[in-house]
Amino acid sequence: MPTAILSPDETAQYRAQGYVIPRFHLPPEMVKDLQTTLDALIRANPDVRPEKLVSAHIEGKQHGKNDDGVAGTRKFLDLAMYPPLVDMVSQVIGPDVALWGCQVFCKPAAHGFETPWRQDGQYWPMRPLATCTVWIAIEPSLKSNGCLRVIPGSHLAKVLHPHLHEDRQDLVLNQRMADDTFNEDEAVDLELQPGQMSLHDVYMIHGAKANTSGLRRTGVALRYMPTTSHFDRSLHPAAGKTGLALNFATRPLWLLKGKDACGLNDFTVGHT
Ligand SMILES: O=C(O)CCC(=O)C(=O)O
DSSP states (O other), X not given: OOOOOSOHHHHHHHHHHSEEOOSOOOOHHHHHHHHXXXXXXXXXXXXXXXXXXETTTSBOOBTTBOTTSOOBOHHHHHHXXXXXXXXXXXXXXXXXXXXXXXXXXXXXXXXXXXXXXXXGGGGOOEESOOOEEEEEXXXXXXXXXXXXXXXXXXXXTOOOOOEEEOOOTTBSSSEEEOGGGSOGGGOEEOOBOTTOEEEEETTOOXXXXXXXXXXXXXXXXXXXXXTTSEEOTTOOTTTTTSSSOOOOTTOOXXXXXXXXXXXXXXXXXXXX
């Protein structure tokens, strides 16, 4: 049995609503270290929009960049492996947990890009679709600077709704859910202070407004899947449509807890 980081109420909320903000948060010294790491990450990636720091946990191999075109840092991998986070995720996705992704979403003050409403499962290659994202605030994430927003309960049907391609330059991703597929009036704003986090399900409808405020907003999204699912490197859902050059073929996976339950996952690819 994993250590109980989430209370029974919190796991029940995750199951019923598709998201939760746990009482658990990172200690202040870890948050301070992450803020320093974030500034270094941004300095190391002058050519990458700070909302699009994909695979920030993977260090550069060729010309200082990883296979997703970002000069990442081991510090985010260490964060993803932090035992209380892994135990917490295990409480909602089961005993066998793999890390398959990490993205830093930093929306600069005044001109931070909008994250269109979407479901992550639209462009991810594990089957069956399953992931718990832990989105950790490194800086205050508020209504005023474009915090994450969710549509509670939208994961329950386990259905991917139609997404439209939108060719705008000022979006974090170029996939947007068709307007008539959900009711934006039901949105809940997930306001977080540094070190606080939210968890959300792979089918959750979520997005974030542009940051037009004077306060930068940053979160790191850690992506964990149960190994009952297969990270199928031959699949490229929505390839070329997201505006992100994602490379799932060589993406390393880490088994963080338990075993490879489906027996199909490759934990050697992409590791140097
Ligand atoms: O931080 C954001 O603006 C978007 C985050 C997100 O979409 C995600 O973590 O899946």
